[in-house]
Amino acid sequence: MTVPGRPSTLVRTTIDTKFHIDFDWWERSRDEDLRTYMLSHLIPEQRERIGTSHEDRQIDYIDPETGEVFRLDELRLAIQLAAQDPNFINPHTSTVDSIFRVFLKYNNLPMSPRELASHTGRSAEVILKTISGGRIYKGIRPFNL
16 A cells, blocks of 8 residues: 555656656645645735636646647746746755745646756756655655656
8 A cells, every 4th residue: 555655666767767746656645635725835915816716717828938738727927927936946945845846836747856956046966955855755756757
């Protein structure tokens, strides 16, 4: 039986191993709530407005960099808008939150610690140590396990 927060197999990871947010991990987790955690990445005004909304509207979002169209709910749209702010990922944000925000900003595109380093300002080695230990933080795990 797999326990949320614990990897089911041990994988040797390097600074070139691709990681992503495993949203299935969030579904299995009894202690973590994805919506609450994602709301924490918004500015207070957005958080208050979306946190009290009970609608589940879907909106077409066009990625400004790729032109790709995504169907997003109101919360994910707010995350994409927040991600356009240059301070969305900053030195005062924890390493795990910074990594999570990079994945949110880039629609969960799998990235290596080396790639994440260029977006977070942290070293690839620090990122690797943070996300490759014996515990899964915020669903961030190696891609294609």
